[in-house]
Amino acid sequence: MSDQLLTIEAIRLDAGHVRLRLTGDLDYDTAPELTAAAAALHGDDEVLVDLTGVGICDSSGLSALLVMQRSAGAIRLTGVSPQLQRMLDRTGLAELLAIQHDDDLRATG
Known part of the structure; x- marks a missing residue:
């Protein structure tokens, strides 16, 4: 069993945009x-998944991110x-999932 449970905070930013803040x-x-949580989203939502508060992500977590992408x-x-x-680089998922780095935020902010 996981030492730290996962909490998911969903914030609707505007029509069609949702932020999911994961902690644990x-x-x-x-x-x-x-x-x-992914099943509850609308198929046309753009979702920003904030993983700042995630301590551990294993292969099941990666699979859940792929389900969410679909x-x-x-x-x-x-x-x-x-x-x-x-992990994303080694599995090739970095090419499938859009990753926004802190540098990207500074460049657009």
């Missing part, structure tokens, strides 16, 4: 919560830790 561990025990109109990941970035 995204793993085998908690990934179904993210999958359920459920939503588009997703962007932000707050990706160096460890998670390495």
Whole structure:
């Protein structure tokens, strides 16, 4: 069982845009919560997934992110830790999932 449960805070930014702020561990025990949250989204929503508060993300967590990508109109990941970035790179998912880095925010902000 996961040491830290996952909390998902959904914030509707405007029509068609949602921010999901995840806090805790995204793993085998908690990934179904993210999958359920993804199912509640509208297919045309653009979802910003804030992973700043995620401590651990395993293969089940990566799978849940892919399910979310299929459920939503588009997703962007932000707050990706160096460890998670390495996992995304090694699995090839970095090419499939849009990742917004802090540098991207400064350039547009």
